[in-house]
Amino acid sequence: MDFDFEKDKNSLVKKILIEILIWAAQIAAVIFLAYFIIYYCVEKTNVIGISMENTLYANDPIIINKFSYRVSDPKRFDVIVFKQSGKEHSFYNIKRIIGLPGETILIKEGKIYINGEEIEDIVNAEEMVNYGLAAEEITLEDNEYFVLGDNRNNSEDSRFASIGNIRRDEIVGKAALRLSPFNFISKLNLKKSQD
Template identity: 60%
Template sequence: MDFNFDKTSKKPLIKKIVIEGIIWIIELAVVIGLAYFVVNLTIERTTMLGVSMNPTLADQDKIIVNKFAYRFSKPERFDVIVFKQSGREHNYYNIKRIIGLPGETIYIADGNVYVNGDLLKEPMIIEAIINSGLAAEEITLDKNEYFVLGDNRNNSEDSRFANIGNILSDEIIGKAWIRTNNFNFVNKLNLIREEE
C-alpha cells in the first residue's frame, strides 16, 4: 500500500478555522452586549432645554446622565435628576433638583421652602420664591414621590404646578452627572461657598 507523506490532512486546518470563527462570534457578542449595557443602562447624553436650572445649568448645556446611579441607592435631597413623565402633556426629558423626599411634607411660605415644618437650608445660590403654586398649602409625598424645583425658582415649571406635579420614582431616568460643554460635575455647580 502506497501512502503519500507529502499530502497533509486538511482536517486540522478546518478545525482551526471553525474554532477561530466561533471565538470571533463570541467576542463580537460580548462587545455588542457591553455596548448595549453602557448605552441603555449606565449613561446617556441629553440637552438642557430652557432656563429653569439657571445658573446651575444653562439652555443647551450638554449633560451626561448617570442612569446607573439609582440602581442600588435612592435619590437624595439636592440631587439634580433627569426624568421623563409619560402620559403628560410634555413627553421629553426634564431636569430639576430634588427638594422633597418620599413621605415628607413640603410647603412654601414667604419665599422659603419648608420640609416637615422646618426651614430648608439649601446649599445652592437661589432666589426667594415669588409663586408658591400648589405648595402654598402642605403637600405630603407618597412613598414613591419626589418634589422637585428648578434652581431658577421664579422661571421654572416644576412640582409647584399641576402640569409637572410630584415626580414618581419610576419616572426618574438618572442623575445629571457631567456637563460636557464647559466641563464640570453637575453636583459641584452653583454651590454657596462657605466663608473660611
C-alpha cells in the same frame, strides 16, 4: 516524509472556524456591553430650556448616571433627570430634588419648609415669588419626590400641576457631568458655604 493533504485541510478549516467563532463572540460581547452601559449605566442628553440656570443652561450636554439609583435612593438636592409618561412633554426634564418620600412640603415667604422646618437651600437661587401648589402643604407618597428648577422663578416643576410630584419610576438617573465646559453637576452654582 508522509504528507496528508486531507488532514492538513481539515486542520486549516477547523482553525478558521474557531477564529470566526472567537471573532463573532467578541463582536457579540462588545454589542452586549454597549447596550448594558447605555441602558443601565450612562446616557448623554442635552438640557432643554432655562429652568436650571445658573446651574445648567439650554443645550448643555450632560451625562446621566443611570446606575446610581439602582443601588441607592435619590437624595435631597440631587439633580435628577426624569421622564413622565402620560404628560404633555415626552422629553427628559432636569430638576433638583427638594422633598423626599413621605415628607410634607410648604413654601411661604420665599422659604422652603420640610415637615414644618425651614431648610437651607444649597444653590444660589432667586427668592421664589410663585409658590404654586406648595403655597399649601403637599404631603408626598412613599414613592414621590418634590422637585424645583434652580431658576426658581422660571421653572415648571412640582409647584405646578403640569409636572406635579415625581414618582420614583419616572426618574431616569442622576445628572452627573456637564461635558462642556466639563464639571461635576453636584459642584455647580452652590452657595459659598456648600463648596
